[in-house]
Amino acid sequence: MRPTFGGWRRLALLLVVLTALAAVAGAATTNGQPSGQAVLNDTRDHYANAESVVVTANVTVSNESANRTATVEFAAAGNESRTVVAADNATYRTGVNETVAWYVGPNRTAAWERDAVGHTTGVEYAGNASTPNDFANWSAADANASVEYLRRGSDDGTDAHVVRVVPEDGDADATLWVATSDARLLRAEVTDGENSTVVDYRESQVNVSVHGSTFDPPGDRLSITSVDRYDTFDAVQTNTSFDLPRLDAEFGNATALTRADGTHVAQRYRDDGDDVTVVSTTTDREFDRGSANVTNVTVNGHDANATTVDGVAVVYWEADGVTTAVVVEGSEDRAIDLARRLDH
Structure with a gap:
């Protein structure tokens, strides 16, 4: 079976949803070691309280027979955002600025007035979801996920908390690496059905300067x-x-x-x-x-x-x-x- 990303929207979702898989309260600390809930709460707050977010990640989706890879860039500031997915010799871009929401793919372009709700042209538009304040809140349905603190360690030289998250429905299993220094995401490994997804966060910054033109559609494709x-x-x-x-x-x-x-x-x-x-x-x-x-x-x-x-x-x-x-x-x-x- 050939693995699929389910389009650029699923890739963008992978980057933001993992911080919300266990948005639970009442986190505790045991013997100086934070609970899994505490680690994820810190990660959620790290992104949700930011005025801007810039993320670059390598994503690999694989199963027993094949694998696919992509590079995903996500930027958000205020109520504007942009996602760029480069995969399979093709690049997909989507964004929302003060005026329009837009999509640009290899063979198709589209744009909507930014406050449009629902399906406007047979393509789902998620409105203003991709903003810093909503960066960690895409998955409220998973608020009852079980969380386990696995260990503290490092796979790439960065000290990290390693936690395992299993949503209430049990359909997915995620292991997350969270930097101990500032609660940013470093890596995520997710098993979802037959597919295994690995997200390596090459860059994850908050409160950095993002130029307004970042959120405009490419003028050569969508004027x-x-x-x-x-x-x-x-x-x-x-x-x-x-x-x-x-x-x-x-x-x-x-x-x-x-x-x-x-x-x-x-x-x-x-x-x-x-x-x-x-x-x-x-x-x-x-x-x-x-x-x-x-x-x-x-x-x-x-x-x-x-x-x-x-x-x-x-x-x-x-x-x-x-x-x-x-x-x-x-x-x-x-x-x-x-x-x-x-x-x-």
């Missing part, structure tokens, strides 16, 4: 000239040069993002308890993200495609130079029904 938000359909239509479809549902808001290669409009609706996004774009987008299961359907006279990506159903088609997509957390049939209800 953003403006981002505008609207509270009514009429307002976004008035300020868009092409006709927008309209869903007979509760309108939430819309974001119009202008790039050098076109305009991208995302309308958000609420229908029967579901969050629905209707996308209209003249940019080059891949809504199926390489999905192997794409169904050909007809939507209001248009030849369309329906697929599911990361648990999100997407129906999309192109007409007159504009690609339209309907995105919903639900079945493909649900997405098709919504698409056929569009008033264009």
Whole structure:
């Protein structure tokens, strides 16, 4: 079985979630030796109380038959962040600044207005999670993990506390090396199903200067000239040069993002308890993200495609130079029904 990182998002998650695997209170000290809980609490506080965080790590995911490696760089300051993953001769970048959240991969780019919630174009956007204050708080569900202090020692010359963490569900097992001098993470070894993941933190700094341009998308791949938000359909239509479809549902808001290669409009609706996004774009987008299961359907006279990506159903088609997509957390049939209800 070929090991997989599950995309750049899982790699970024590995870097931040390990400090939160046992965010428990009441840590104790025995015979001058801290408990495992105390060590992890110190590590969590080391990152969570920082005004900025810069991390560089080597990540290796392996099983009995193969392994994959990547280098991950993470930087955060205030409410802005950026993650860069270099793996398999390809580089993936994602970030959020004061204006937009963005993603740049080898064959695809995307950007959203930064306060967008949920799935805007078939790609999950985690909002403002990657900030220094949230660096150690991605895994509140694991607050009841069991923690064991193993030993004090060094594998690379840096004195470290070594602790073992097992989440309550028992699906993973992590051994962490934490510097005794300042509570920064040095190494993590995680067993998760058939895969074993090793994270070596080559650099882990807090409260360092991070230039604001760090969080901007690469201009040669994703040039953003403006981002505008609207509270009514009429307002976004008035300020868009092409006709927008309209869903007979509760309108939430819309974001119009202008790039050098076109305009991208995302309308958000609420229908029967579901969050629905209707996308209209003249940019080059891949809504199926390489999905192997794409169904050909007809939507209001248009030849369309329906697929599911990361648990999100997407129906999309192109007409007159504009690609339209309907995105919903639900079945493909649900997405098709919504698409056929569009008033264009």
